[in-house]
Amino acid sequence: MEFTPRSLTQRCIDLELATSQQIDRLWGELRTDNVTLDELKSLLLRKGILTNYQLDRMLTGERLGYFYGPYKVLYMIGAGTFARVFRAVHRESGKVVAVKVLRRRHRDQVAQVEQFLREGRMGLELRHPNIVTIYDIINDPRSPYLVMEFVEGETLREILKIRGKFEPEHALKIMHDICSGLDFAFQKGITHRDLKLSNVLVHSSGRCKLVDFGLAALADTSSPEAIADCPSARAIDYAALERGTSVRKGDHRSDIYFVGCIFYNVVSGKAPLLETRDRLMRLNVTRFTDMPSLGEVAPGLPDSIYAICNKAMEFNPEKRYQTPGQMLADVESAMKKLQREREAPVEAANAGAEARRVEVEDVEDVLEGQGKTVMVVENKADLQDLLREKLKKRGYRVLVFGDPERALMKFAPGELAVADCVVLCATDLGNQALDAFNQFASEEHTKHIPAILLVDPKQQHIIRGAKLSDRHVLMPMPLKVRELRQALVHLTSRAVDSSAQE
Secondary structure, X not given: OOOOHHHHHHHHHHXXXXXXXXXXXXXXXXXXXXXXXXXHHHHHHHOOOOOHHHHHHHHOOOOOOOEEOOEEEEEEEEEOOOEEEEEEEEOOOOOEEEEEEEOHHHOOOHHHHHHHHHHHHHHXXXXXXXXXXXXXXXXXXXXXXXXXXXXXXXXXXXXXXXXXXXXXXXXXXXXXXHHHHHHHHHHOOOOOOOOOHHXXXXXXXXXXXXXXXXXOOOOOOOOHHHHHOOOOHHHHHHHHHHHHOOOOOOOHHHHHHHHHHHHHHHHHOOOOOOOOOOHHHHOOHHHHOOOOOHHHHOXXXXXXXXXXXXHHOOOOHHHOOOOHHHHHHHHHHXXXXXXXXXXXXXXXXXXXXXXXXXXXXXXXXXXXXXXXXEEEEOOOHHHHHHHHHHHHHOOOEEEEEOOHHHHHOOOOOOOOOOOOEEEEEHHHHOHHHHHHHHHHHHXXXXXXXXXXXXXXXXXXXXXXXXXXXXXXXXXXXXXXXXXXXXXHHHHHHHHHHHHHHO
C-alpha cells in the first residue's frame, strides 16, 4: 500500500506503536504538512518512535507481529529452524527481554509445538550465570512464545567469524563458562542436545551463556531414515553419534563430545566435523573418526588443551569425560597452570636483569623518597591518583603524564633529568608504554636513568619485547605499592652509586 506522511503516522497509532500524543508532538515540531515521506520516516526513526524493523513491516502492509502479549517487538535478533528471536520491551515496565516465537509453519504440528514448549519448561528450572534465563512460557495457539533474558552481545559463531580463533587463555575461559552451565544442568538431570557455536551467547562483559536447551531432544533415532528427517543439522549429528557408538538416545556424554568440538573450533579456527548440508552424509560415522587431530591443525598449543579436547572428543564414550564436572575440573586446572606460566617470565626477566628487590628497613617509618622525583606514565586517573598519593607520603615528588611520548620529551639532551626514575604502565597503554620504555633505555641521554615497566603477565609480547638491564626492569600487575617502593629505593640508590663511580 502507498502511504502518505499523515497516513503513516496514523498507522503508527492504529498499531499502538506510538500514542496520539507522541504523533501530535511530532507534527507540532514540524509545523507543516509539507514534508516528504522519506523525511518523515527518518524523523520517526531518529526520535525513536519506530525501529527499522517496525517501519519495514509497516511499509509492506503487515498488521501483525508487532506485539506478543505485553511485549512490543523492536527488531529481530536471530532466526533458526524452529523459531525467530526478537528484542522486545514490556509496554508498561520498560523491561528489555528476548521473545522467542515458534515459526508459523510449525504451529499446527503437535510434536514441534511440544518440543518448543518443552525447551521453555526445561529452561524455567535453569537459573545459572552461564545459562540464558527463561522467564515465562506462553502457549498461545496462534503464536506460542517464550520470554527470555536478553543478552547484550553476539553468538560465539559470529565472534569467531571475525576473530578467526581464540588464544588459549581466552578459549579456556569460554570452556569454563560452557562447562559450568552444562554441569549445573546435568545436576538437574537436563542435557542440552543442541550444542554448537550459535547456541553460545557471549555477553558484552565476556561471559558466555548457553541457550536452546532441549531443542533436539525429541528427535526420532529409531532408524537412519528417521534420523535423516530430524528437524535440525545438530540433531542429526547427535543422533548419528549415538547410533554409531551404541549408546541410548539422550546420553549426556554426547553433550561433552560437542563441547569438545566447540573447543577444537575456537582454538584452531576450523570446524572438526566435515561440514555438509546433505543429511544422509551427516549420518556417516567416519565424520567422527576421520577428522585431523587438533595437534595437526593447531600446533604449538599448551599440552593441557590437547589433552582436554582429545578426551572430550573420544569416539568411545567410555573414554570421554563422564560428566561435565570432570571436564570443568580439568579446564580449571589448565587455566591455573597457564596463569602460573604467564607470571613466571616477569620474575625470570627481572632476575636475568639482576634487578634484585631489597628489603627497606623500617620502611613505614622513613621518607625514603626525600629529594627524589618519580615520573608516572599512566592514563587511568584512579591509578594516577593512587601512585601520586602513596609515593608523595614517602617523600617523593611525583610527576604524572598520560601520554608516553609527551613524557619522554621532558628529558632533553644536555639538560638535567626531570626525574630520578620513570614508571610506565603497559596494562592500558600497551605498545606505547613498551616503545617508550625501550627508547628510554636506549637513548644516550636517558639510558642511565632507572625505569620500571608495569605489565600484566598476560602481555607476553610486551614482556618478550622489553629491553632490560640492571636499571630497567619489569614489575607485574596488579601492583603492590610496597614492592614498588622497594624497587624505587634499590634502583635510585644504585643509579646514584653508579654516577659517583663514573
